[in-house]
Amino acid sequence: MTRARRVPPGRAGRLRLRRNLEVALRGADLLEQKLRILRGRQQSLQETEESARRAWLELLADAETWLLKGLVTSGEGALEASAVADRADVTIEWTTSMGVRHPSGVVWTPAARSLDETAPVNTALARAEAAYREAVRAAADYSAARTASRLVGAEAERTRQRTRALRRHWIPRLTEELAAADLALEQSEHEDLIRRRWAADVPARPTTP
Known part of the structure; x- marks a missing residue:
């Protein structure tokens, strides 16, 4: 339940309502501008996310194909x-878009084979190892892009809800209250004018000697 707001009577109350309405209108305009920018950014991030997802799935499928060939050739022991x-080491880079902090990319360092570790025993396993490295990198890119898209999308939805609340509820309510205050003030001023006229028309009583 919305708590009734106390508005001073008369001109002071009307002035406060007018200022509140102006602030609400400016706020709604700014939120709509922010929403347009966020939606554009979200669309761009969604495209990046989908591209990264396809790249990751293709690299993963290629890696699995080479792995299977290598296992058929030399067995699981190989x-x-x-x-x-x-x-592998993955570091997430961050940026800010319209107040939303989100990943902007990744810095990826692949796992390194030490000198005393055995190299793949056949070409297929060597190709699989290289392909899995690329798949891990692509997975990190996809994860960063997906997270960025979700974060910006969530802020866009919050901004849309705030704009809708202003346009559909807060601004109409202030407009109605301002109209009522204008009418009440007009009636009050009209009544004051009538009383002053009556007072001016009443003849002064004669002074008794």
Whole structure:
């Protein structure tokens, strides 16, 4: 339930309502401008996300194909023997769009094979290893793009809801209250004018000697 706001009577109350309405209208205009920018940014991020997703899936499928060929050639033992103990390192880079902090990209360092670790025993496993490296990089790119798209999209939705609340509820309510205040003030001033006229028309009583 919305708590009734206290508005001073008379001109002071009308002035406050007028200022509140002007602020609400300016706020709605700014929010709509922000929403247009956010939606444009969201569309761009969604396109980047979809492109990154396709790239990741293609690289993953290629890596799995080479892995299967390598296992058929040399068996599962060859895969275990050529495993790399190191891990890839991924650092997320961040930026801000219209007040929304979101990933802008990744810095990726692949896992490195040490000198004492066994290299892949056949060409297919070597190709699979390289392909999986690229797939990991692509997965990091896709994850960053997806997160950025979701964050900007969430802010766009919040901005849309705030704009809608202003346009459909707050501004109409202020407009109605301002109209009522204008009418009340006009009636009050009219009544004051009539009382002054009556007072001016009443003859002064004679002074009794």
